[in-house]
Amino acid sequence: MNKVLAVAFVVIKELYRRKDFYVLFILTALLTLALGGINIFGEDRVVRHLKEVCLLLIWISMLAMAVLTAARQIPAEIEQRTIFPLLAKPISRAELLAGKFLGCWLVCGFALLVFYSFFGAISASREGGIVLGGYLQAVWLHWMLLAIILAMTLLGSLLFAAPSSNATIVLIVTVGILLVGQHLNKVAAQMVGITGWLTSAVYYVIPHLEFYDLRTVVVHDWPARDWLAVFLATLYAAVYTGLFLLAAWWMFRRKVVTQ
Numbered sequence: 620m621n622k623v624l625a626v627a628f629v630v631i632k633e634l635y636r637r638k639d640f641y642v643l644f645i646l647t648a649l650l651t652l653a654l655g656g657i658n659i660f661g662e663d664r665v666v667r668h669l670k671e672v673c674l675l676l677i678w679i680s681m682l683a684m685a686v687l688t689a690a691r692q693i694p695a696e697i698e699q700r701t702i703f704p705l706l707a708k709p710i711s712r713a714e715l716l717a718g719k720f721l722g723c724w725l726v727c728g729f730a731l732l733v734f735y736s737f738f739g740a741i742s743a744s745r746e747g748g749i750v751l752g753g754y755l756q757a758v759w760l761h762w763m764l765l766a767i768i769l770a771m772t773l774l775g776s777l778l779f780a781a782p783s784s785n786a787t788i789v790l791i792v793t794v795g796i797l798l799v800g801q802h803l804n805k806v807a808a809q810m811v812g813i814t815g816w817l818t819s820a821v822y823y824v825i826p827h828l829e830f831y832d833l834r835t836v837v838v839h840d841w842p843a844r845d846w847l848a849v850f851l852a853t854l855y856a857a858v859y860t861g862l863f864l865l866a867a868w869w870m871f872r873r874k875v876v877t878q
Contacts, residue, residue, distance in 0.1 A: 622710050626718020627725065634688060634726045643680040644730070648737060650676055667838050670742060674834045677734045678761075682793065685727050685765045689772035690786040692719045693871075712871045720769055720864060727765045731758055750836075752843030757833040760849065763856035764831035768793055770863035771826075777870040793828065801829045826859040 650673070693716075696702035705715060735758050743749050768789065775785040803822035807815045830852050836844065 622708070622714045623718040623721060626705075626710070626715055627722035630692070630719055630722025631726055634722070643684055644733060644737075647673075647676045647680050647734065652741070670838045671834065673738055673741075674837060677738060678834070681727065681731060681734065681761070681765060682768070682790070684730060685723070685768050686772050686786050686789050686793075687782075688726065689719075689723050689769045690776055690782040690789070692723065692773065693776045694782050713868050716773060716864060716868055716871060720773060723769050724762075724766055727769070728762050731762055731765070735761075750840045750842060753833065753836040753841060756843050756849055757837050760831040760833055760852060763853055764828055766860045767826050767828065767856055767863070770860045770867070774863045774867040774870065777867055796825055796828050797832070800825055800827055826855075830855065 693702075696705065702715075706712065735754065739749050739754055771792075772785065772789045775789050776782065779785040779788065800822070803818055803825075807818035807822060809815075810818055833844070835841070
């Protein structure tokens with residue numbers, strides 16, 4: 620565990636020096652402040668639309684940050700040849716992967732807190748308060764969602780040579796799951812033969828990321844969801860994260876790293 624934490628600390632230190640988070644936060648903050656300064660922000664319908672836009676910006680920013688951060692972890696180590704002293708510590712490939720994942724996940728968690736705290740402060744100043752339970756659940760499930768995406772991206776970094784290709788594919792897959800994943804069972808019901816079976820199989824195999832989208836709860840200031848459902852969604856995320864990391868470890872073991 621000490622080796623995993625050491626690798627995670629290095630990742631956090633590296634990401635702290637990069638400008639990705641600062642640029643995304645400044646852009647999101649400026650757009651949020653601009654929308655929040657509109658005179659009609661007090662209108663119920665208008666405030667909901669503006670909150671939807673601001674939350675969408677946060678989701679886009681965090682998705683981009685998570686994928687781009689995880690996609691370059693292993694390829695950068697191989698390209699800079701720093702992976703050889705790492706594996707010669709000795710540190711196992713499983714520990715290296717776990718440390719990379721933990722570092723990226725903790726950084727994303729900190730970024731989430733900053734984004735949602737800023738958004739919550741703006742919303743509370745305009746509406747007079749927020750539903751804290753719904754906000755906490757939204758932040759927690761968003762973090763669980765990022766765990767799945769980070770693990771999936773680390774797996775992709777061992778399947779695809781270029782980080783740009785990996786990031787592009789993961790982004791397309793993630794957006795596709797969020798938009799159409801929940802409707803695949805309905806589509807499969809209208810198909811016949813092998814195509815229907817395949818579509819249904821895809822529906823049950825893919826991680827359903829839409830479970831972690833509580834933007835509607837935050838936008839409409841609804842009460843917190845059932846905490847049992849949140850707990851089950853957390854277990855669901857842990858299972859898929861573990862499966863992706865296990866697959867990444869298996870691929871990493873088979874990958875020959877040469878100087």
